[in-house]
Amino acid sequence: MSEQDNIKIAQASFAAINAHDLDKWSSFQADDYMADNSAGPGTMNKEQTRMLQQGFQTAFPDLHFEVTRTIAQGDYVVLHWMTTGTHTGPMRTASGNTVPPTGKKGTVSGSSTVEIKNGKITRAWAFWDTSSLLIQLGLMPPM
Numbered sequence: 001m002s003e004q005d006n007i008k009i010a011q012a013s014f015a016a017i018n019a020h021d022l023d024k025w026s027s028f029q030a031d032d033y034m035a036d037n038s039a040g041p042g043t044m045n046k047e048q049t050r051m052l053q054q055g056f057q058t059a060f061p062d063l064h065f066e067v068t069r070t071i072a073q074g075d076y077v078v079l080h081w082m083t084t085g086t087h088t089g090p091m092r093t094a095s096g097n098t099v100p101p102t103g104k105k106g107t108v109s110g111s112s113t114v115e116i117k118n119g120k121i122t123r124a125w126a127f128w129d130t131s132s133l134l135i136q137l138g139l140m141p142p143m
Contacts, residue, residue, distance in 0.1 A: 003072040006116040010077040013114075013121060014065050020057055026050055030120035037126045038110070041094045049124075055092045059101070060085025080111045083128075087137050099139060106136040 001009075009028055016025035026046065033046040040052055057063055063085040071078045084107045091099040110128025114121045134140035 001116065001119055003074070003077075005119070006075065006077050007070055007072050009116055009119065009121065010079055010112075010114050011067060011070065014067055014079065014081070017053065018064055020063075022050055022054060022057075025053070028121050030117070030122045033120075033122060033124070035124040035126070037124075038128050038130050039094060056085075058089045059087055059091035059099075060106075061088060062086050075115050075117055076113060077116065078111060078113045080109070082107060082109050084108075099137075102137045102139070104137050106133045108133045108136075 013025055013028040016022075016028065029046055029049075031046070033049070035044050035049045036042070037044070037049070037052060039056075040048070044052065063083065065081045065083045067079050067081045069078075069080040084105065086105045087102045089101055091101075093099065108128050108130075110126060112124060112126040114125075115123040131140065131143070135142050
């Protein structure tokens with residue numbers, strides 16, 4: 001696949017998240033998909049990643065990603081993004097605890113790197129500023 005094809009796949013997966021369509025989002029992932037995420041407990045498989053994303057959509061029903069920069073090289077696509085959402089639902093932590101809704105809006109920047117082979121995302125790494133989100137939600141004091 002060309003780098004342009006890979007960019008289209010990566011961007012389409014973010015469009016599916018913004019549409020809150022986890023079935024479509026999952027359709028871009030290979031069966032053996034693996035991911036690392038700042039909010040996750042470690043490397044996760046496809047189902048674990050879906051559960052994490054569902055948890056964010058429950059906690060932030062208006063969750064929206066704006067991709068601000070896209071870079072591709074070979075099988076890899078890097079997307080820099082800003083995400084916003086209002087914490088109006090319960091938020092599960094990696095340890096299994098639940099944080100009650102704060103009603104506060106958060107804005108966080110981050111980046112996702114995906115590896116695409118044969119038209120499917122096989123691996124993903126997402127890194128974002130979790131401390132900033134917790135501060136904005138009033139769950140952690142500013143440093």
